[in-house]
């Protein structure tokens with residue numbers, strides 16, 4: 469980034485709401501159905517059909533607004549956004565324009581190496597999705613209208629972001645909030661969470677906004693960062709060469725690492741917005757809003773804070789374990805049952821996470837929280853050593869076996885018999901006279917060598933605290 473310019477970035481996110489049926493008809497929103505099977509006269513835009521607003525979609529949109537600290541408008545208006553596109557059967561999209569449902573909120577971000585900041589949310593409005601053009605189906609191109617009419621929110625962020633890293637952080641935090649609310653599955657590949665980035669540059673220290681370009685539908689956070697970086701460099705090069713930036717809509721091509729023009733950017737007046745005559749104004753009662761506010765889920769930032777302040781986790785562990793709402797739930801379940809949150813957090817991070825499969829809002833765990841809690845208890849009561857806990861874990865993965873049964877069956881149990889351990893320790897010290905002399909000569913770090921030898925002898929089953937104690941005593945006198 470050239471020092472004379474700063475980049476100004478605002479993101480618009482389209483998020484599909486997880487309702488069972490579409491925004492204005494009763495058709496199913498399930499993904500992956502045969503093309504054009506989840507359609508009806510309303511979402512096909514047939515003459516004479518009338519839309520009926522989905523109450524659940526409003527509820528989810530209100531919860532998003534509340535989570536982002538927005539004001540929920542008791543009266544908002546649906547509008548027609550007119551444009552022609554093959555996947556838009558009505559010739560317009562029902563959206564909200566000058567009277568959106570949610571206004572003026574914010575999102576807290578903390579990009580790596582930058583100060584934590586509040587980023588403005590201009591508005592959150594409701595709208596419906598278009599269908600999809602599918603190319604190459606048996607050599608043909610088809611229009612699949614299964615997605616047409618699916619409820620969306622558009623979350624419009626203020627142009628407060630100053631780097632691609634901040635943009636990626638904003639998206640991660642926003643996606644995390646929507647997933648915790650359970651209103652969106654955060655799936656970028658299937659397009660249920662889509663991002664457009666408005667990018668402009670301006671001379672450092674000025675406040676007027678430069679001409680912006682909009683990069684459409686980038687489907688990974690890493691690509692968003694790369695697309696913004698490319699676009700900022702492109703605009704700086706243009707301006708530095710005495711040319712001006714044209715307002716355009718661009719697409720990002722990951723293969724070439726470049727943005728390409730799609731079309732010249734349209735202005736709001738190109739869409740001839742007008743109030744949707746088939747829908748009355750949307751009225752949301754105060755009592756409904758406060759009901760949603762009081763039943764709002766604990767948000768990720770608050771959960772991270774609680775994991776640190778109340779459960780004693782490091783900020784890093786708290787952020788790893790809140791990376792997905794189901795992982796956070798799993799951790800809390802284990803911590804509650806096992807009674808030691810820090811040990812639970814460590815074991816989950818080092819052993820369990822690599823075996824967890826995530827799919828949207830769902831997560832599949834290799835063991836249940838009950839199994840893991842029992843395992844951690846066996847270690848805490850010193851029936852098995854830390855090393856043995858890992859072995860037992862490997863044996864219960866993917867099964868419904870009880871760790872206690874596995875320990876009993878395999879004859880595993882921590883060696884805590886002081887007499888037996890002392891005999892082993894003595895043997896180890898006697899067969900390594902050189903190291904013993906070294907230790908007694910002041911090289912106390914050699915204690916680790918002896919502990920290692922005892923562990924090897926006992927195949928990791930010795931109680932390490934007891935071994936330490938015995939060895940220190942044996943090595944104290946020759």
Ligand SMILES: [Zn+2]
Pocket residue numbers: 490493494495506507508509510511512617
């Ligand atoms: Zn329909």
